[in-house]
Amino acid sequence: MNIMSPPPRKLGRIHVPAVTLAHGGGGKAMKDLIDDVFVSAFATDTPRALEDQARFDLAALAAHGDRLAFTTDSFVVDPLFFPGGDIGKLAVFGTVNDLAVGGAKPLYLSCAVVIEEGLKIEELRRVAQSMAAAARRAGVTIVTGDTKVVQRGACDKLFITTTGVGVIPAGVELAIGGIRPGDGILVNGLLGDHGAAILAARGDLALETEIESDCAPLHGLIDAVLKAAPATRTIRDATRGGIATVLNEMAEASGVAIEIDEAATPLREEVRGFCEILGLDPLYLANEGKIVLAVPPAEIQAALAAMRAHPLGACAMLVGHAHAGEQGRVTIQTAFGGKRIVDMLVGEQLPRIC
Structure with a gap:
């Protein structure tokens, strides 16, 4: 039996300047908001009847690949x-990168939004x-959502919540607990740009130099690294x-100690000065475009070369090594020749950052 595709449908339109509570009421106003703002932006073909779920061909x-990767994240950034x-x-x-650091190829996203009454429709x-x-640039499809x-x-x-689905190719095994003494610790570029950009954008500081967020999709860079250094132990995004x-x-x-070198840690001079002032x-x-990698000694140079050949890794650096010291201890060799402990962040240094 042939099952006919549902016919194309006419999209609703919004004729008011701001979101009202009626746009969340489940009626025509809500349909018009979803059609006019989201379906018209996200649709990859002729809009048809909306189902309550996305459906995939297994x-x-x-x-x-042979394994699914699944992640979710919420975003409450100000501004x-x-x-x-x-x-x-x-x-x-952010969601694409959460999939990519596990070695997955990102494929599909969902998008759920919580909108405050009064938000301008144009915003x-x-x-x-x-x-x-961003989805087109990353090669993913936004397939379902909620308003x-x-x-x-x-x-x-x-507020936005995005959930992502990707597939991990056979043979890719990245695990945060897999680091061994002697492994190199690498980053793909200048650190701290996103945090500095958000704080500057809040208008509390008058900075002559505008610092831009490093927000970027990293799966292409990660794929290049894994091809050049397939024994890479772990990759994490430093958000x-x-x-x-x-x-x-x-x-x-991993039950190791890690020591990094302040002199090898890549920072934009504007960010360094920004931090000194504050x-x-x-x-x-x-960060929203930076990864931290642990790579075995034999593949460090190959991983660095692969990153530096990619636009998102041009400033990649080997910043330190893992060693068999006190388990879980992170230290930094300072520019003055001493060492200090680098603890995990306690509390919130900058709220509403992502």
Whole structure:
């Protein structure tokens, strides 16, 4: 029996300047909001009847690998728009990167939004269009979602939750507990740009030099590294808590000590000065386009070369090594010749950062 495809449907349109509670009520106003803002931005073909779930061909998924990767993340960044990105771009790339650091090929995303009553429709449309552009750049499809509207003051403008599905190719085995003494610790570039950009965008500081977020999709870079250095032990993205928190997680999970060299830690001079003025430690600043890798000694140079050949790894550096010291301890060799302990971030250095 042939099953006919549902016919194309006409998309609803919004004719008011701001979101109202009616747009969350489940009726025509809500349908029009979803159609006009989200379906029109995310649809990859002719819009048809919306189902309550996305459906995948299992054979098509299996063609990419032998294991599914599944992740979810929420984004509450303030402000919604900042130099180098916005909450929509951040939501797509952040979830893509959470899949990629496990070695997965990102394929599909969901998008759930909580919107505060009164948010301008054009701001919401701008976020949706940014998400669509980011998804195209990352080669993923936004396939399902949800929309809720809450009263003024119940949330701050817009919160986004994205969930991602990817497939891990056979033979790729990345694990945070797999680091061994002697492994090199690498990063793919300048640290702290996202945290500095967000704080500067809040308008509390008058900076002559605009620092842009490093928000970017990293799966292409990771794929290049894994081809050049297939024995790579682990990869983590250094988001909230910065490289310091990631290193502590890696050291604790693997039962090793890690020491990094301050002189080898890549920082933009503007970020370094920014931190000196505010009394911040750049090792704890958030990143949205940086990964920390542990690579066995024989493949360190190959991994560095692969990263430096990629646009998102041009400033890659070997910043330290794992060793058989006190398990879970992270230290830094300072520019003055001494050492200090680098603890995991306690509390929140900069709230609402991603």
